[in-house]
Amino acid sequence: MAAVEEDGEMNTEPKARLLEQAPVLLVRDLMASFDHWRDCLGFEGRTWGNPPGFAIMRRDTCFVMLSRAPADHANQPNWKIVDKMWNAYFWVDDARAIYDEFVANGAKIDYTLCEQPYGVLEFGIQDLDGHDIAFGQDLG
Numbered sequence: 001m002a003a004v005e006e007d008g009e010m011n012t013e014p015k016a017r018l019l020e021q022a023p024v025l026l027v028r029d030l031m032a033s034f035d036h037w038r039d040c041l042g043f044e045g046r047t048w049g050n051p052p053g054f055a056i057m058r059r060d061t062c063f064v065m066l067s068r069a070p071a072d073h074a075n076q077p078n079w080k081i082v083d084k085m086w087n088a089y090f091w092v093d094d095a096r097a098i099y100d101e102f103v104a105n106g107a108k109i110d111y112t113l114c115e116q117p118y119g120v121l122e123f124g125i126q127d128l129d130g131h132d133i134a135f136g137q138d139l140g
Contacts, residue, residue, distance in 0.1 A: 022056065022063035023088040026075055027129050030055060030068040036128050037064065040107040062090050077130040086124065087131035095121040095137035115139065 027033040030052050037043040037057045043064065045057035055066040069075060077087055092098050099113045102125060110124035110132055122136035 020061055020063060022065045024065040024067055025087060025127070025129065025131050026069040026073065027066050027127075028069060028075065029128070030066060033066050033128050037066070040105045041102060041125075042105070064088060075129050075131075077126075077132060080130075085132070086134045089134045089136065092135050092137050095123065095135055098135055099123050 025033075030047065034045055034047060034052070034055050034057070038045060041059070043057035043059040045055050045066075047055045053068040057064045057066065096113060103109065108126045110126045113121065113123040116122050116136070119139045120136040121139055122134055124132050124134045126132055
């Protein structure tokens with residue numbers, strides 16, 4: 001869609017596109033979190049630092065970044081601030097299959113697979129630091 005410039009001329013140049021996203025989660029134990037995202041949730045990743053203080057995890061076209069929080073930092077997951085609010089949300093093509101995979105891998109299920117009033121088949125997990133992570137399939 002062309003945009004109208006301030007001088008009334010049409011700008012037909014395409015906008016730059018957003019390609020991917022990566023929520024950043026602060027974690028107490030980076031390597032334990034790295035292992036959890038890999039072993040329970042099927043993400044692959046890489047760490048940086050010696051000892052590791054940062055990781056990027058990837059599954060398909062979705063990313064999450066993990067950063068080691070300072071020792072004196074008290075993590076506060078979003079649901080402790082706003083009732084039922086996630087720290088990250090991933091759209092998926094088969095919520096039931098991913099739910100079954102996560103259960104089999106020992107993920108901590110926060111709420112089970114359910115149809116939400118906003119037309120999404122959804123479930124939530126909690127990571128090792130209590131972050132709520134939701135996975136939803138659009139039913140529309």
